[in-house]
Amino acid sequence: MDIKMWINGKEVKGEVAPETLLIDFVRSKGSFSVKRGCETSNCGLCTVLLEGKPVLSCSTLVARAQGKHVVTLEGIQKEALEIGLFVADEGAEQCGFCSPGLIMNMYAMKNELKNPSDEEIKHYLAGNLCRCTGYMGHMRAIRKYLDAHQEVSHEDRK
Structure with missing residues (x-):
């Protein structure tokens, strides 16, 4: 599936599998501050802002961010x-x-x-x-x- 979003104010696009997690997509686009910690959505190490709200990117499908704004520590x-x-x-x-x-x-x-x-x-x-x-x-x-x-x-x- 094709995906488009804004990461730290920059429009980014990509082709991803439907099961792709947001953490993997933002890291593939250079946001390396977003890290895996516990793999169970309990540590918060992967937190990003999706439309201004904190989400755990290790348990959020990238499709949820389609057409939206994501902010990482780099932003x-x-x-x-x-x-x-x-x-x-x-x-x-x-x-x-x-x-x-x-x-x-x-x-x-x-x-x-x-x-x-x-x-x-x-x-x-x-x-x-x-x-x-x-x-x-x-x-x-x-x-x-x-x-x-x-x-x-x-x-x-x-």
Whole structure:
């Protein structure tokens, strides 16, 4: 089947088998930040944004992305660096295994949620496995990151 989508703002096309996973297609197009981790949709290492929403690309058929926009870490490098600094400042950056999915989810939260509850934040983290921390550092980093961007939004309105 023929497939067309936008990866990080660039139109890409290809011929794929119907059972092709999104992870395999985006990697074939040069988005190597998207990695396999657990192969069971539990670790979040393969998280990408599909039309702005986080999805696990290891369990998403590429056909679901037909005609849509996909964003990977390569597409948000500046934002990923900023998010990484918030995570590191809170001591939540240890082995780095969970970082790709965590960063993608934090970016999505900033764009989608306004003043999220802890439960809403935990919903975004449900697909991210962290092997090193108890998620408290992540929660602090997320809160500080979202608060910083909430303040910017308020200043822009003045």
